[in-house]
Amino acid sequence: MQNAIEVNNLAKMYGETQSLKHVSFEVKQGEIFGYLGPSGSGKTTTLKILTGQLIQTKGDVTVLGATDQKLRSASFLKEIGVMTDNSGLYERLTIQENLQLFATLYEVKQAKARISEVLTIVGLEQEHKKAIKSLSKGMRQRVILARTLLHKPTLLFLDEPTAALDPASKQHIHDGLRELNKQGTTIFLTTHDMQEAQDLCDRTAILHEGAIVELGNPKDICRKYADNVIEIELKDGTIKQLPLSADSAQEVYQVLSEGKVEAISSIEPSLGEVFIKLTGRKLA
Ligand SMILES: Nc1ncnc2c1ncn2[C@@H]1O[C@H](COP(=O)(O)OP(=O)(O)OP(=O)(O)O)[C@@H](O)[C@H]1O
Numbered sequence: 001m002q003n004a005i006e007v008n009n010l011a012k013m014y015g016e017t018q019s020l021k022h023v024s025f026e027v028k029q030g031e032i033f034g035y036l037g038p039s040g041s042g043k044t045t046t047l048k049i050l051t052g053q054l055i056q057t058k059g060d061v062t063v064l065g066a067t068d069q070k071l072r073s074a075s076f077l078k079e080i081g082v083m084t085d086n087s088g089l090y091e092r093l094t095i096q097e098n099l100q101l102f103a104t105l106y107e108v109k110q111a112k113a114r115i116s117e118v119l120t121i122v123g124l125e126q127e128h129k130k131a132i133k134s135l136s137k138g139m140r141q142r143v144i145l146a147r148t149l150l151h152k153p154t155l156l157f158l159d160e161p162t163a164a165l166d167p168a169s170k171q172h173i174h175d176g177l178r179e180l181n182k183q184g185t186t187i188f189l190t191t192h193d194m195q196e197a198q199d200l201c202d203r204t205a206i207l208h209e210g211a212i213v214e215l216g217n218p219k220d221i222c223r224k225y226a227d228n229v230i231e232i233e234l235k236d237g238t239i240k241q242l243p244l245s246a247d248s249a250q251e252v253y254q255v256l257s258e259g260k261v262e263a264i265s266s267i268e269p270s271l272g273e274v275f276i277k278l279t280g281r282k283l284a
Helices: 043-050 068-072 074-079 095-105 111-121 137-149 167-182 194-200 218-224 246-257 271-279
Strands: 005-014 017-027 032-036 058-063 080-083 155-159 186-191 203-208 211-216 229-234 239-243 261-266
Touching: 005 043, 017 043, 017 058, 017 203, 017 211, 032 043, 032 194, 043 058, 043 155, 043 186, 068 074, 074 080, 080 137, 095 111, 095 137, 111 137, 111 167, 137 155, 137 167, 167 186, 167 194, 186 194, 194 218, 194 271, 203 218, 203 271, 211 218, 211 271, 218 271, 229 246, 239 246, 246 261
Parallel strands: 032 186, 032 203, 080 155, 155 186
Antiparallel strands: 005 017, 005 058, 203 211, 229 239, 229 261
């Protein structure tokens, strides 16, 4: 199957500032791909190049088979959905009226039914009569996501979709994204929230100062940086750390057969800890 996104040796200069350096990765059809990095690492720059809003200095980008000028064509824009923090909602109108307006603009067929579908995906079907001005930040974000979905994009770009949202609102957005993904939508999302990446993404790229420093499944990345140590918690509260090797087998067998074990776990760093290890930088 053709990849949804292919990026080869991508570089971007803003005057003298190099914001991307030789970035290469691909996103498979049907994946949720997380593009992680701290502020200023180049996430938005990449997203803008992939969605035809910015032209790269060097390198090749193919999105849904489109390259160069085609990334700015109407037919390409119909295939993708782009969600940024730029709201553009009409404050005095209701959720339903806002979506109706955008459905007309996008020439969405059977708009009423589609609006009902997207509201169900974001969990706002009961709230459709509420005015935008009465909504919380999290609910507004869900309306923006619903608007992004109206024209049934097969590939969705999300720029920090849950930044500054409370945990319950984050959860609603995550549930909506999982549902969309289940229906076949490929999702590319930027975030500096490592927990979000760990919970949601099939694969993630970690970006640092314009370069990818790690790429893979979040669990595999964490395992790669694990210290290969297992921790045994005994019923008397003692904690033993043993190397994950054949030499530890006898000791593990002994405590297990004596019925002393409360829990055995492997010690793996979180994605956030891996990031700090790789770059020496903390995330927000
Ligand atoms: N229009 C611009 N002109 C000059 N420099 C820019 C411009 N846009 C971005 N940059 C620089 O390029 C680098 C990458 O910026 P970018 O916005 O892509 O990072 P980011 O990872 O999305 O950050 P954030 O999480 O804060 O949005 C930064 O050093 C930034 O200052």
